[in-house]
Amino acid sequence: xxxxxLLSMLLATALFISGCIGSSSETDVKNVVPVTDMQxxxxxxxxxxxxxxxxxxxxxxxxxxxxxxxxxxxxxSGRVIVMQIDADASPELAGWFNIYSIPDSCVIVxxxxxxxIYMKQDGTTTTExxxxxxxxFTEKEQLAETMDxxxxxx
Numbered sequence: 283x284x285x286x287x288l289l290s291m292l293l294a295t296a297l298f299i300s301g302c303i304g305s306s307s308e309t310d311v312k313n314v315v316p317v318t319d320m321q322x323x324x325x326x327x328x329x330x331x332x333x334x335x336x337x338x339x340x341x342x343x344x345x346x347x348x349x350x351x352x353x354x355x356x357x358x359s360g361r362v363i364v365m366q367i368d369a370d371a372s373p374e375l376a377g378w379f380n381i382y383s384i385p386d387s388c389v390i391v392x393x394x395x396x397x398x399i400y401m402k403q404d405g406t407t408t409t410e411x412x413x414x415x416x417x418x419f420t421e422k423e424q425l426a427e428t429m430d431x432x433x434x435x436x
Contacts, residue, residue: 313355326363331432337385405431
């Protein structure tokens with residue numbers, strides 16, 4: 283009986299230390315800026331390109347994308363601003379970007395005459411987000427390559 287209690291305590295401690303249980307949320311994304319209005323994106327663009335992800339807390343692929351975006355935010359700190367919109371919390375923003383599937387990501391390189399300029403995967407730019415977006419979970423390397431193109435342009 284004592285061994286079972288001791289074993290249970292050791293298992294609980296190991297789970298707590300490994301992060302499987304505890305007070306920190308899986309959706310905590312420290313270096314990714316939450317967006318609640320367009321002005322935030324516009325101000326960020328003054329500093330450099332923006333990687334923007336639109337998703338929702340309940341979406342498993344969005345959570346996986348959050349992990350990748352956190353890695354990218356750390357790796358590109360000071361050069362690219364990684365931002366995210368919660369489609370449930372800000373449906374008007376998701377609507378502005380014509381979101382119909384999440385996660386939906388894009389790299390914005392500039393704003394010109396009130397229109398965003400998006401970086402396509404091949405290194406060319408467009409004002410058509412439809413041509414430059416990433417639908418669903420996107421690998422880190424694919425986003426990094428597009429962000430590198432955006433940095434070369436700026």
